[in-house]
Amino acid sequence: MNKFDYACPTSLAETLGLLRDGDEPMLLAGGQTLVPTMKQGLAAPDLLIDLNAVSELMDLAVVDGEVRVGAMCRHAAVAASPVVREKIPGLADLAAMIGDAQVRNRGTIGGSVANNDPAADYPAALLALGATIRTDRRDISADAFFVDLFETALEPGEFIREVGFPACSSCAYLKFRQPASRFAIVGVFVARHRHGVRVAVTGAGAAGVFRWTEAEAALDGNFARRPLSGLALEPDQMLSDIHAGGAYRAHLVRVLTERLVETLGADGARSGKK
Ligand SMILES: Cc1cc2nc3c(=O)[nH]c(=O)nc-3n(C[C@H](O)[C@H](O)[C@H](O)COP(=O)(O)OP(=O)(O)OC[C@H]3O[C@@H](n4cnc5c(N)ncnc54)[C@H](O)[C@@H]3O)c2cc1C
Missing domain, CATH: 3.30.465.10 (Uridine Diphospho-n-acetylenolpyruvylglucosamine Reductase; domain 3)
Incomplete structure (x- = not known):
């Protein structure tokens, strides 16, 4: 790990000043990602600004x-x-x-x-x-x-x-997790809003998190499992790695979305109170 200075500000104003004055400062939150990255030499800040006292x-x-x-x-x-x-x-x-x-x-x-x-x-x-x-x-x-x-x-x-x-009318999240890290191999969040439905997918997209707009459009008209059955995501636009191929991830996105729609359609338990 490279040498670095360490600062532990106690206010936002102090944090801003340190960020402005540092050459290559980096913020430290929980350190869950940043500390291993620094140990591997992939991040080398000259100043580490610890946010834990702000x-x-x-x-x-x-x-x-x-x-x-x-x-x-x-x-x-x-x-x-x-x-x-x-x-x-x-x-x-x-x-x-x-x-x-x-x-x-x-x-x-x-x-x-x-x-x-x-x-x-x-x-x-x-x-x-x-x-x-x-x-x-x-x-x-x-x-x-x-x-x-x-x-x-x-x-x-x-x-x-x-x-x-x-606030939303109701929402829920499901993920198919990687058993060791528990990160999402695929995770889907469905939210019903007064103005429509939003479906967002993590773990699957080759360019990161994305909204599944075809599913949103289908569910806007009819919030039920059936309108999703004809929809399919392109496997070559999905991530593919040792944990799951693109076709499997695309399949999981639809399965998780269908389950969420069933939960939210049938059960108000995931409704937020305004
Ligand atoms: C074993 C393990 C399992 C995990 N499993 C999951 C999981 O199942 N699901 C999941 O979502 N995550 C998972 N994580 C990730 C974890 O939950 C943390 O959210 C993630 O590692 C970021 O860590 P951190 O909050 O400690 O931020 P840090 O590691 O301190 O910072 C991460 C980056 O964000 C920057 N940063 C921090 N705070 C700010 C800020 N306020 N403004 C701008 N930049 C900032 C830092 O400079 C750094 O670049 C896992 C991590 C580990 C180690």
Whole structure:
């Protein structure tokens, strides 16, 4: 590991100053991805800015009808939050499915979203729920945020303050997990909104998380399993690796979507209370 300076700011203002003044600074959230990456020499910041004492990034509250989750909220905090469970139960379920207890106690929503791992769970929720990523500079819609594998719309030195989730009528998430890491081989998040249905898929797309717009259009007219039966994703647009080929992933996306539609159609249990 390269030598680096370490700073532990206690406010957003101090964090901004450090980011501005550092040559190649990097933010440290839970360190679940960044620390192994540094140990392998794949990241070599000259300054590591530890966000763990910035309490402004740990808020989780409802503001103007939106659930706002601070960037430093751990997955375990999102899973256990009564606010998230009441307003967006599918999001609480998703957070509870991430990794294992140790990972959920350290990993953060900001780190996960900034990293944009193609198998990460949160990106599917952000896309399906139509979330807004708020940085120190601007608001970015989830549709514009996730650019490619491990690539986002964040500019150098820009950091995520919080993620805002609008209320939905009902939503749910399912994943077919890799048994060792528990990352998604395929994960699907379905959200019903007043203005339509959104279906987002993680783990499967060759270019990372994506919305399955054909399924959305089919479900908008008729929220039932039947309209999905004729739809098929292209296997060559799916990821293919030792865990699953493209055709298998494409098949899993439809199966998981069908199961979610059955759950949400038949059962109001995953409905968020506004
Ligand atoms: C064994 C294991 C199993 C896992 N299983 C799953 C799983 O099932 N599902 C899943 O979704 N994830 C899984 N993860 C990923 C994990 O949940 C973390 O979300 C992910 O590793 C990011 O880690 P972190 O939050 O600790 O961020 P860090 O590792 O600290 O940071 C990650 C990157 O984001 C940047 N960053 C951090 N915070 C911000 C910010 N506020 N603004 C801008 N940039 C920022 C950092 O500079 C760095 O580049 C797993 C990880 C491990 C180690």
